[in-house]
Amino acid sequence: MEITEKEIKSTILDLGKAFDGELTEKTKEQLEDYWHFKWKDSDSKEQNLYQFYEMLELYSYFCRRWETAKNGSICIVERVRDKYQMPKIKEFMEQLTFEVKWKRM
16 A cells, blocks of 8 residues: 555644644643753753753743633733743753852852
8 A cells, every 4th residue: 555645744734633632632730741851960051051942942832832722822922931931941040040059169
């Protein structure tokens, strides 16, 4: 049996719809499932920052999709920034500050 371009396209679209459905069924609190950053003491501050940035971008993507589905696209940038990104940035800064103070001791 030969797989056609139409079947591949259909499968990809079905996967996307399933993912969107799963995402929009989540509560705001369950969006935390998409947050994957953990500070690693064995990595440099710079490496932790790089990993944090990568995870923040990914997390923001999920939050934007969820917010758009639940609350529309008006003010989406500000909502995602204020409700999802800024708390993560504050947590990162607290960890970074702690690491710098701890290393000085």
